[in-house]
Amino acid sequence: MTVVIKTKVADAAPSGGELSITPLTGAIGAAISGVRLADISEQQFQVIRQAFHDNCMLVFRDQFLTIDEHIAFAARWGEFEINAMSPYLDDYPMVLPLSNRGKDKAVTENWHYDSTFKAEPPAITMLSARDIPVGGDTMWCNQYLAYESLSPGLQTILQGVRAEFTGARLAKLYGLDKVPSSLHPVVRTHPETGRKALYIGKPGDTVPRLENMTSADSQPLLRHLYEHSTSPDRIYRHQWRNGDLVMWDNRCTMHYAVHDYGDATRELHRVTIAGDRPR
Numbered sequence: 001m002t003v004v005i006k007t008k009v010a011d012a013a014p015s016g017g018e019l020s021i022t023p024l025t026g027a028i029g030a031a032i033s034g035v036r037l038a039d040i041s042e043q044q045f046q047v048i049r050q051a052f053h054d055n056c057m058l059v060f061r062d063q064f065l066t067i068d069e070h071i072a073f074a075a076r077w078g079e080f081e082i083n084a085m086s087p088y089l090d091d092y093p094m095v096l097p098l099s100n101r102g103k104d105k106a107v108t109e110n111w112h113y114d115s116t117f118k119a120e121p122p123a124i125t126m127l128s129a130r131d132i133p134v135g136g137d138t139m140w141c142n143q144y145l146a147y148e149s150l151s152p153g154l155q156t157i158l159q160g161v162r163a164e165f166t167g168a169r170l171a172k173l174y175g176l177d178k179v180p181s182s183l184h185p186v187v188r189t190h191p192e193t194g195r196k197a198l199y200i201g202k203p204g205d206t207v208p209r210l211e212n213m214t215s216a217d218s219q220p221l222l223r224h225l226y227e228h229s230t231s232p233d234r235i236y237r238h239q240w241r242n243g244d245l246v247m248w249d250n251r252c253t254m255h256y257a258v259h260d261y262g263d264a265t266r267e268l269h270r271v272t273i274a275g276d277r278p279r
């Protein structure tokens with residue numbers, strides 16, 4: 001099997017059926033071409049797995065996976081995560097259809113890791129793009145680099161610090177009485193790569209406070225970490241096309257779904273892979 005590692009986006013001309021890995025920015029993301037995900041060998045899967053760990057998120061263009069193909073590819077990465085709060089597709093309890101509920105109900109238009117209110121948040125999220133409007137881009141940031149670019153003094157101070165993460169926005173959307181929440185370390189170690197990543201979310205509803213601190217005491221530091229994490233030099237912004245399959249690692253990236261498409265249709269299918277307790 002030949003694997004071509006491209007050095008920059010401009011090199012990414014269609015190649016004759018070889019699996020190729022092209023970085024999308026200098027900080028995060030890679031595009032994989034030359035494969036059809038519905039039909040990959042174990043050897044190709046291992047190359048894709050390594051590229052995923054090296055780049056934190058992957059883009060596969062022109063896949064047009066059926067629901068069964070999406071599920072079969074996802075199953076290679078671990079156990080499905082089923083989210084009791086959300087309405088799933090009939091006959092496919094692991095596939096969550098994402099559609100335009102309107103900007104005022106868009107719970108994902110902020111930088112976040114998925115489902116941090118859970119004790120064991122999902123490890124991986126995969127979206128299959130089915131009907132994409134003009135706009136509706138999604139952005140990802142690299143939380144390894146966010147951690148590594150903090151000053152050594154602040155890195156030391158953050159060891160062992162935990163933050164409260166809540167599902168307040170989702171609870172409001174689904175009319176739940178009880179808001180789910182969990183405490184997680186703000187510096188977590190990725191269980192597979194062993195690298196440390198800054199684990200935070202939007203100060204306020206999503207991350208109300210640091211452990212043993214009031215909200216007022218916590219906010220300046222939480223705001224600093226949020227701004228630091230989302231610096232433009234550590235971000236990839238994806239312009240979706242129908243047929244894309246995009247997957248990201250929820251242990252080392254945050255993402256932000258831009259709602260700039262008004263009432264237009266935007267449909268994606270989402271499958272998540274279970275993760276473990278951040279530590």
Ligand SMILES: O=C(O)CCC(=O)C(=O)O
Nearest residue numbers: 098108114125138257270
């Ligand atoms: O709609 C998107 O592009 C991403 C939504 C999101 O945050 C998610 O699926 O976890």
Ligand SMILES: [Fe+2]
Nearest residue numbers: 108113114255
């Ligand atoms: Fe998300």
